[in-house]
Amino acid sequence: MPLLRNGQWVDNNPWVRLEDEDALPTNTAGDAPAVYSLARFLESEKSGQHTTSGVWLSSTDNVLELAGKLDHVQLIVIDFPVYTDGRGYTQARLLRTQLGFSGELRATGDVRPDQILFMARAGIDTFDFPERPDETLITDILSRFTVSYQPSYSLPIAG
Amino acid sequence: MYQYTEYDREFLQQRVAEFREQTARKLSGDLSEDEFKQLRLRNGLYEQRKAYMLRVAIPYGQLSSVQLKKLGHIARVYDKDYGHITTRQNIQYNWPKMEQVPDILQELADVDMHAIQTSGNCIRNTTSDPLAGAIADEIEDPRPWCELIRQWSTLHPEFNWLPRKFKIAVTGSLKDRAAVQVHDIGLRLIKNGQGETGFEVLVGGGLGRTPYIGQVINPFLPAKHLLTYLAAILRVYNLEGRRDNLYKARIKILVNAMGIDAFREKVEQHWQQAGDSDDSFTQADIDAIKAQFPAAPTLGTVAMHNTKGATDTPVAPVSAQQPDQMFSNPLFNQWYQANTREHRDSGRRIVYVSLKAPGQPAGDITSDQMDALADLADKFSLGEIRTTHEQNLVLAHVPGVDLFELWNELKSLKLATPNLGKLTDMIVCPGLDYCSLANAGTLEIYDQIYKHFDDLDYLHELGDISIKISGCMNACGHHHVGDIGILGVDKGGVEWYQLTIGGNAGNEASLGKRLGRAIAKHEVSQAIEQILETYIALRNPEESFHDAVHRVGTTPFKESVYATAA
Numbered sequence: 001m002p003l004l005r006n007g008q009w010v011d012n013n014p015w016v017r018l019e020d021e022d023a024l025p026t027n028t029a030g031d032a033p034a035v036y037s038l039a040r041f042l043e044s045e046k047s048g049q050h051t052t053s054g055v056w057l058s059s060t061d062n063v064l065e066l067a068g069k070l071d072h073v074q075l076i077v078i079d080f081p082v083y084t085d086g087r088g089y090t091q092a093r094l095l096r097t098q099l100g101f102s103g104e105l106r107a108t109g110d111v112r113p114d115q116i117l118f119m120a121r122a123g124i125d126t127f128d129f130p131e132r133p134d135e136t137l138i139t140d141i142l143s144r145f146t147v148s149y150q151p152s153y154s155l156p157i158a159g
Numbered sequence: 160m161y162q163y164t165e166y167d168r169e170f171l172q173q174r175v176a177e178f179r180e181q182t183a184r185k186l187s188g189d190l191s192e193d194e195f196k197q198l199r200l201r202n203g204l205y206e207q208r209k210a211y212m213l214r215v216a217i218p219y220g221q222l223s224s225v226q227l228k229k230l231g232h233i234a235r236v237y238d239k240d241y242g243h244i245t246t247r248q249n250i251q252y253n254w255p256k257m258e259q260v261p262d263i264l265q266e267l268a269d270v271d272m273h274a275i276q277t278s279g280n281c282i283r284n285t286t287s288d289p290l291a292g293a294i295a296d297e298i299e300d301p302r303p304w305c306e307l308i309r310q311w312s313t314l315h316p317e318f319n320w321l322p323r324k325f326k327i328a329v330t331g332s333l334k335d336r337a338a339v340q341v342h343d344i345g346l347r348l349i350k351n352g353q354g355e356t357g358f359e360v361l362v363g364g365g366l367g368r369t370p371y372i373g374q375v376i377n378p379f380l381p382a383k384h385l386l387t388y389l390a391a392i393l394r395v396y397n398l399e400g401r402r403d404n405l406y407k408a409r410i411k412i413l414v415n416a417m418g419i420d421a422f423r424e425k426v427e428q429h430w431q432q433a434g435d436s437d438d439s440f441t442q443a444d445i446d447a448i449k450a451q452f453p454a455a456p457t458l459g460t461v462a463m464h465n466t467k468g469a470t471d472t473p474v475a476p477v478s479a480q481q482p483d484q485m486f487s488n489p490l491f492n493q494w495y496q497a498n499t500r501e502h503r504d505s506g507r508r509i510v511y512v513s514l515k516a517p518g519q520p521a522g523d524i525t526s527d528q529m530d531a532l533a534d535l536a537d538k539f540s541l542g543e544i545r546t547t548h549e550q551n552l553v554l555a556h557v558p559g560v561d562l563f564e565l566w567n568e569l570k571s572l573k574l575a576t577p578n579l580g581k582l583t584d585m586i587v588c589p590g591l592d593y594c595s596l597a598n599a600g601t602l603e604i605y606d607q608i609y610k611h612f613d614d615l616d617y618l619h620e621l622g623d624i625s626i627k628i629s630g631c632m633n634a635c636g637h638h639h640v641g642d643i644g645i646l647g648v649d650k651g652g653v654e655w656y657q658l659t660i661g662g663n664a665g666n667e668a669s670l671g672k673r674l675g676r677a678i679a680k681h682e683v684s685q686a687i688e689q690i691l692e693t694y695i696a697l698r699n700p701e702e703s704f705h706d707a708v709h710r711v712g713t714t715p716f717k718e719s720v721y722a723t724a725a
Contacts, residue, residue, distance in 0.1 A: 089318075
C-alpha cells in the first residue's frame with residue numbers, strides 16, 4: 001500500500017504486522033521488523049525479548065499503557081476503522097505530547113485525503129492509504145492552510 | 160464586538176478555498192456523496208426534505224449591521240428572500256443551490272462570517288446571553304470567553320470527529336439566559352472569595368431523546384485554565400463516548416453511565432497530565448479579545464440634556480424622562496413593558512425585536528427586514544444586533560430618548576409585536592415542512608395557537624409563559640424546557656402531539672412532565688387553553704406558571720385537558 005511519510009512517497013515498508021496467533025519472528029539479520037498488537041507488545045515487553053518493535057493500536061486501546069515502554073518502539077500504527085471515528089486523533093496527540101513518542105506514527109485503515117491535514121496536526125507523520133491518491137491533491141491539502149487557531153498543533157510540512 | 164484580524168481573515172479565505180475545491184471534486188464525481196457529506200456538514204450544509212439548507216454561524220449571537228445587511232443580501236440573491244433564526248442563535252437558509260454555496264461562503268467571509276462547524280459531530284457554535292454587556296446583573300461579559308472558545312474550537316485537529324455533536328454555552332450573568340444547564344458543557348462565570356474570576360463548569364446536560372440537566376464537574380475553575388480543562392473533557396469524551404449507537408453518543412449518556420464522580424476523576428487525570436502542553440492561552444491573548452468588547456458609552460442623563468436642554472437633572476429611570484406622547488400612547492406602553500428591559504446605563508434601554516409576528520413563521524426574517532433593521536441598529540444601537548436562542552433579535556443599547564422613534568420604525572417593519580416572553584413568543588423547530596428528521600408539522604401548530612390566542616390583553620394578563628414546539632424527539636424546539644412543551648409524534652402516518660408542562664431552561668432548569676396521551680392536531684390549541692384556564696384559576700398572586708405547576712403537580716392540568724379532549 002502506498003505510504004506517505006513526512007510529505008514524501010515511500011515504497012519501502014519493511015514492517016510486518018504480526019497477528020496475535022503468529023509465532024514470533026526469529027531475530028536474525030534480514031528479518032522483517034514486526035508490528036505487535038498492544039496486548040502482545042506489553043506481554044513481550046515484560047520479558048524483554050526484543051529490541052526493536054512496532055505497536056498496532058486499535059481505536060479502543062488505551063495508549064497511556066505504553067507510558068515508559070517506548071524506548072525500543074520505532075513505529076506506532078493507529079487504526080482508523082472508519083474515517084469518521086476520531087479516537088485516533090486523541091491517541092496520536094497523547095503519544096506525542098504526554099508519552100513523548102518521537103518515532104514514526106502511522107495512520108492506517110480508512111485514511112482519506114481530506115482527513116490527513118488534521119491527522120498531521122495531531123502528530124501523525126505517515127499515511128497508509130488504501131489506494132494511491134492523486135499526488136497533487138495531497139500536496140494541495142497539506143499546504144492549503146498557512147494559519148491555524150491551535151498553535152501547539154503545528155501545521156504539516158507539505159513535502 | 161470582536162473585530163477580525165488579518166490572521167482571522169487569512170484563515171477564513173483558506174477555508175473557503177478548501178470548500179470550493181471540495182465542492183468541485185463532488186461535482187466532477189471525484190468525491191463520493193458519503194465523503195462529501197461530512198465535509199459539507201462542517202461547512203453548515205445539510206440536505207433537507209426538498210433542498211439543501213445552509214446554516215450560517217452567528218458566534219454567540221453577535222452581528223454587526225454590515226453583517227446583517229450581508230445576510231439579507233444572501234437571502235435575496237441566493238435564497239427565497241428570508242432567513243430563519245435558530246435556537247443556537249444561528250441563521251438558516253432553506254433553499255441554497257449546492258453549487259452556489261462556495262460563493263455564499265465567500266460573501267460571508269467578506270464580512271468576517273462563516274458556516275464552520277454549524278453541523279457535524281464537532282464543537283458547534285458557542286451560545287451565550289443575548290444581553291451580554293448590556294444587562295446590569297452581570298459578573299463579567301461572557302463574550303470574550305465565547306470568542307476565545309470559538310477560535311480554539313475552530314478546526315481543532317483533535318476534536319473534529321467526535322462521537323456526536325457538542326454544544327457549549329456561557330453565561331456571565333446571575334440570571335441564566337443561555338440555558339447552560341441543558342448543554343454538553345455549560346459555563347457560568349463566577350468570582351471566588353478572593354475576587355478572582357473563574358467558571359463553574361457543568362457537563363452532560365442536553366435535550367433530545369434522553370434529556371438531562373447538566374451536573375457540576377468543577378465548582379470553580381480558574382479562568383486561565385479554561386481551554387485546557389475543556390480539552391480534557393473533550394479527550395475523555397472523544398476516547399470513551401459511545402460510537403455504536405447514534406442515540407447514545409452524546410456526552411450526557413457517557414457522564415450518566417460513568418457517574419459524574421468517575422467522569423470527573425478521568426477528566427482531572429487527563430487535565431493534570433496534559434498540563435499546559437496543548438490549548439493554553441496567555442493573559443495577553445484574552446486581554447486582546449476583551450479590548451474588542453468595550454462598554455457602550457454611558458449616556459446616563461447626558462442624552463436627556465441633548466434633547467431637552469435641561470441641566471443638572473438627577474439620573475432618573477428612562478421611563479420618567481420620556482416625552483409625554485410616549486407614555487400616553489397605550490400601544491407604545493404595551494410594547495415598552497413587554498419588549499424592552501433595563502440597561503445597566505439608565506440612559507439606555509435593551510430592546511427585543513420580536514420575530515413572532517402574526518402570520519409570520521416563527522423566527523423568520525425577510526431580506527427587507529434585515530436591511531432596515533441594520534439601518535436602525537446603526538442609528539440607535541451602536542451598529543450591533545444580537546440573536547437569541549428564543550429566535551428573536553435584540554438591539555442592546557438604545558438611548559431612552561430614541562425609543563418612541565425606534566418603536567414607530569419597528570412597527571412599520573412588523574417587528575414590534577409586543578409579545579416577548581408571552582404565549583405567542585414560541586420556540587418552533589422547522590418540523591415536517593422542511594426537516595427530514597421530523598415526524599410531525601410544527602408550523603401549523605404554531606399558527607393554530609397563534610390564531611387561537613390573538614387577544615393581546617389576555618396574553619399580557621397571563622404574564623410570561625413559554626411554549627416550545629419540536630417536530631420529533633430530537634427536540635430542536637426544546638420542548639422539554641418549555642412551560643408548555645409540544646412534541647410531534649407519528650402514529651401510523653398521522654401526526655399527534657404530546658404535551659409536557661413545567662419545564663424550564665433558566666436558573667430553575669427542569670424537564671417538563673408528560674401530561675398524558677398524545678392528542679390530535681386539531682385539539683392542540685384547545686388543550687393549551689384548558690391548561691391556561693387551569694393555571695389562571697389556581698395561581699397565587701404573581702405566581703409564575705412554572706411555580707404553580709411545581710406547587711400543585713400536573714393532575715389538575717391533566718384532568719382539565721383530558722376531560723375536554725376525551
